[in-house]
Amino acid sequence: MRSEIKQKLLKFNTFRRIVQFLSFIFFSAMVFNLGSLPLLFPVLWTWGIEPNTVGDAFTALQFMLYNVVFPWLAIASFLIVGVLVGKSFCGWVCPFGFVQDLISFIKRKKMEISPRTHESMVYVKYAVLGITLFVSVTFSVSKLMGSSRGYESALGIFAKAPFTALSPAETLFATLPKMILGLRNSVLEVPFLEVLSGIADVPLLFWFQLAIMVAVLVFSAYVPRGWCKYFCPHGAIMAILNKFSFLGLRRDLVKCAKGECRLCVEACPMNVRILDLPWEKFSDMECIYCMKCVDVCPNKAIKLKYP
Ligand code: SF4
Ligand code: SF4
Structure with missing residues (x-):
């Protein structure tokens, strides 16, 4: 029995869970008021909480393109991490990867994805990456040429960060907690029926974001790291760099x-x-x-x- 426990403790995955947990605490360190650090990591996090301890490189890249700034900081973050330690931040540091690992404990019986379907599905994340870059770069160019007004109003909330606007991590770590906190405060201040009628006024976009987040989390319960394998644009960039690590x-x-x-x-x-x-x-x-x-x-x- 003792040697069994010892063997379990000596496994890489015991250590990995500890690192994932500590990283999650570190990312959420605004809870402890640690303030912001000038760091960008190639992991899926949120920019929706203030102050953010560290930033996620792909959202930073979209923000920089929106502001017509060459995103060298974000690119450097991807390149340095990619070359030095490959895609290991996805396995050891990413908060959304950690959430998926926790969720996969819920469902013991996993969905079988045939090798053929898997081989085709892995390309979806490159499409997500390509569409995001296309929108961000074309917007940046139009702004540089002084003709972005019409494009910006057509894109709406997707002008600033086309991927992050619908990112399940943004909804899980920022939009939803803020919404719940807001509801809790209103329950304390106004009659319950008024709170219920307030829910009806929640923008349609929020329900769409929520639906994406729930679908991704349910999918990840059935397919281990389903989001990472098939949809994450961070994962797509790091997959390319993994080859050169x-x-x-x-x-x-x-x-x-x-x-x-x-x-x-x-x-x-x-x-x-x-x-x-x-x-x-x-x-x-x-x-x-x-x-x-x-x-x-x-x-x-x-x-x-x-x-
Ligand atoms: S693929 Fe995306 S969500 Fe998955 S661990 Fe990597 S950065 Fe995080
Ligand atoms: S992702 Fe697969 S190949 Fe890579 S370390 Fe984990 S189990 Fe091994």
């Missing part, structure tokens, strides 16, 4: 029981085809370095490789 994994051919066991492949939340990748070093575009494959291998055949 110093970080990778190595599978020892002598220790690996390949044909007899596929435990690592089954444990992988990102559907990485570990056994088909080069054994010397692999850094698949989708790998978030969650280390589940390392923990599950009974022969200790998979290890980190750096550089």
